[in-house]
Amino acid sequence: MNAFLSILRGFPRYLWTGWGAVASILLFVALWELGHQRYGDLVLPAPLETLQRVGQMLSSQGIREDLLITLKRAIWGFLICVGIGSVLGLAAGLFVTASVMSRPIVSVLMGMPPIAWIVLAMIWFGMGDLTVVFTVVVASLPIVFVGALQGTRTLEGHLKEMAQSFRTPLPMMFTDLYLPHVFSYLFPAWISALGMSWKIVVMAELLSTSDGLGAALAVARTQLDTTGALALVVMLVGSLLLIEYLLMEPIKREVEQWRE
Amino acid sequence: MARVAELRVEGLSHRFGRNDVLRDIDFQLGQGEVVSVVGPSGGGKTTLLRLCAGLLDVEEGRVSNRFDSFAFAFQDPRLLPWEISLDNIAYGLKARGMGRRQRHRLASDIGLRFGLELGDLKKFPKELSGGMRQRVAFARALVIEPQLLFLDEPFSALDVGLKRELQRLLVKQVAEQRTSILFITHDLMEAVRLSDRILLLAGDPGRIVQGFGIDTPREQRDDAFVYGETAQLLTHPQIVQSFELSVNA
Structure with missing residues (x-):
C-alpha cells in the first residue's frame, strides 16, 4: 500500500523525466521523414500520413476490435506464462537436481525459434485463439522460468546465516529475505516476457488467424498498403511503450531502489 | 536458584569431511567476561564461533549456552540490500516480534550513538561507505541488548580510526550492560585491548594450546600498555610456534 502511494506521488516527476525520451523519439521521426522524402510514398510513407492513418484506424470499428483481440491474446499468454513459469522456476530452484535437470531443457526451449512453434501449434490446435496464446506462452515461458530459478538459487548463504543468528521466524524469513530477493530476479524477467509476448502475438496472428492486428498486417501486405502496415506497427509499438513506461517502469523503480 | 549465565564448551571436536578442524576444545565464558580466541587464519576459529552460536550442528562434545x-x-556487514539502514538495525527486534514504532525508535537511537546521521538511517546499504555499513551491522547486533555477543573479526576491514571508535563503544557496552563477548581475531593487539582472557588456538587441527589472562581493567589499557603487552606475548614460544613467526624477522 505504501509502495503504491509512493509510486503515485513520484509519478508526475517521473513523467517529467520523459522529455529526453520524447526528444529522441522525435529525432527518430525526423529521420523517418528524411527517408520518406528520399524514397517516396510506396517505400516509406510520411510520418504525418501514418499518424493520420492511425487516427482513422482507431476511430473505425473494425481495427479497434482487432486491437482489442490482439491485446487480449497477448495479455492472456503473458499471464499464463508468468503464472506457470514463476511457479515452476521457484519449485525447480528449491531442488538441486531439478535445477540441474531443467537447464538443458530450458536451452532447448530457448533455442527453438518461435516460428517453429507457430507451425506446430497450427497443426495441433488449428487456426484460432488457442494457437496464438499457446505460441506466446511457450516462447516467453523460458525467460520467466530462468528468472525464477536464478532467484531461488542465488540467495546468499551469508544472509541466511545472519538471519539464523537472529533466530528469524519462518514467516519473516519469507517476507524479509526470500521474497525481496526472488522478486528482484522475477520482475525483470516478467518485463522481458511482456515484450516477447507482444512480438510473438503479432507473428502468430499473421500466420494463423483471420482477426487481430497480425491478420490486419497480412491484409495490408497483400494490398501493398505500406501506410496501413506502418500504422499498425506504430499502434503495436505504441501500446507496448505505454504499458512498459506508464505501468511497469514506475513499479520497477519503486521496488528496486536498493539495487546497485 | 538463579541460572548462571555462562557458555561452556566441553570436549568439542569438529570435522569437515576428512578434515579435522577442531579437536577437544574446552573453555568457559562467564557473564561480563570478554574472551578472545586468537590464532592463525584458517585455524578453525570461525568454525568454533559458529558452533558456539548454534549456526553449525555440534557433532562431538558439548556446547551449553545458558545466556x-x-x-x-x-566479518562482513551482511546487511539486507533491500532494506534501509533503520530497518537493518531493527532486524533483530523485528525477529523478536517488536512493533514497528518501538523498534524504529530504538534502532534510530542506537544508530545515532554509533555515529550514523539521520540521513544515513534512510539510506540503502549501497549508498553507505564500508565503514558506515559496519556501524549499521554493529548497531544491529547491539540493539537487541544481547547478553552474549559473538564477534567474528568484525574490525578487520576497518581503518584505524573507526576500529578504535567501535572498540571504545564495545568496551562501554561491556562495562554498562555486563555483556559477555566471545571474540575471534588474528590481531593480537585487538585481543590485548579488549579481552580478559586470550585463548591461543593452534591450527591443524585447531586446539587450544595456551591461555593468557589480562588483569588490568579495560578502561586503563592505554596504547603503551597494549603495545608492551603485545610485544611480550609475541615472544611467547607457543605464539611464535602457532603463528610461525620467524625469530629473525
Missing part, C-alpha cells in the same frame, strides 16, 4: 540472548557480528 538468554545472543547476537552475532560478522
Whole structure:
C-alpha cells in the first residue's frame, strides 16, 4: 500500500523525466521523414500520413476490435506464462537436481525459434485463439522460468546465516529475505516476457488467424498498403511503450531502489 | 536458584569431511567476561564461533549456552540490500516480534550513538561507505541488548580510526550492560585491548594450546600498555610456534 502511494506521488516527476525520451523519439521521426522524402510514398510513407492513418484506424470499428483481440491474446499468454513459469522456476530452484535437470531443457526451449512453434501449434490446435496464446506462452515461458530459478538459487548463504543468528521466524524469513530477493530476479524477467509476448502475438496472428492486428498486417501486405502496415506497427509499438513506461517502469523503480 | 549465565564448551571436536578442524576444545565464558580466541587464519576459529552460536550442528562434545540472548557480528556487514539502514538495525527486534514504532525508535537511537546521521538511517546499504555499513551491522547486533555477543573479526576491514571508535563503544557496552563477548581475531593487539582472557588456538587441527589472562581493567589499557603487552606475548614460544613467526624477522 505504501509502495503504491509512493509510486503515485513520484509519478508526475517521473513523467517529467520523459522529455529526453520524447526528444529522441522525435529525432527518430525526423529521420523517418528524411527517408520518406528520399524514397517516396510506396517505400516509406510520411510520418504525418501514418499518424493520420492511425487516427482513422482507431476511430473505425473494425481495427479497434482487432486491437482489442490482439491485446487480449497477448495479455492472456503473458499471464499464463508468468503464472506457470514463476511457479515452476521457484519449485525447480528449491531442488538441486531439478535445477540441474531443467537447464538443458530450458536451452532447448530457448533455442527453438518461435516460428517453429507457430507451425506446430497450427497443426495441433488449428487456426484460432488457442494457437496464438499457446505460441506466446511457450516462447516467453523460458525467460520467466530462468528468472525464477536464478532467484531461488542465488540467495546468499551469508544472509541466511545472519538471519539464523537472529533466530528469524519462518514467516519473516519469507517476507524479509526470500521474497525481496526472488522478486528482484522475477520482475525483470516478467518485463522481458511482456515484450516477447507482444512480438510473438503479432507473428502468430499473421500466420494463423483471420482477426487481430497480425491478420490486419497480412491484409495490408497483400494490398501493398505500406501506410496501413506502418500504422499498425506504430499502434503495436505504441501500446507496448505505454504499458512498459506508464505501468511497469514506475513499479520497477519503486521496488528496486536498493539495487546497485 | 538463579541460572548462571555462562557458555561452556566441553570436549568439542569438529570435522569437515576428512578434515579435522577442531579437536577437544574446552573453555568457559562467564557473564561480563570478554574472551578472545586468537590464532592463525584458517585455524578453525570461525568454525568454533559458529558452533558456539548454534549456526553449525555440534557433532562431538558439548556446547551449553545458558545466556538468554545472543547476537552475532560478522566479518562482513551482511546487511539486507533491500532494506534501509533503520530497518537493518531493527532486524533483530523485528525477529523478536517488536512493533514497528518501538523498534524504529530504538534502532534510530542506537544508530545515532554509533555515529550514523539521520540521513544515513534512510539510506540503502549501497549508498553507505564500508565503514558506515559496519556501524549499521554493529548497531544491529547491539540493539537487541544481547547478553552474549559473538564477534567474528568484525574490525578487520576497518581503518584505524573507526576500529578504535567501535572498540571504545564495545568496551562501554561491556562495562554498562555486563555483556559477555566471545571474540575471534588474528590481531593480537585487538585481543590485548579488549579481552580478559586470550585463548591461543593452534591450527591443524585447531586446539587450544595456551591461555593468557589480562588483569588490568579495560578502561586503563592505554596504547603503551597494549603495545608492551603485545610485544611480550609475541615472544611467547607457543605464539611464535602457532603463528610461525620467524625469530629473525
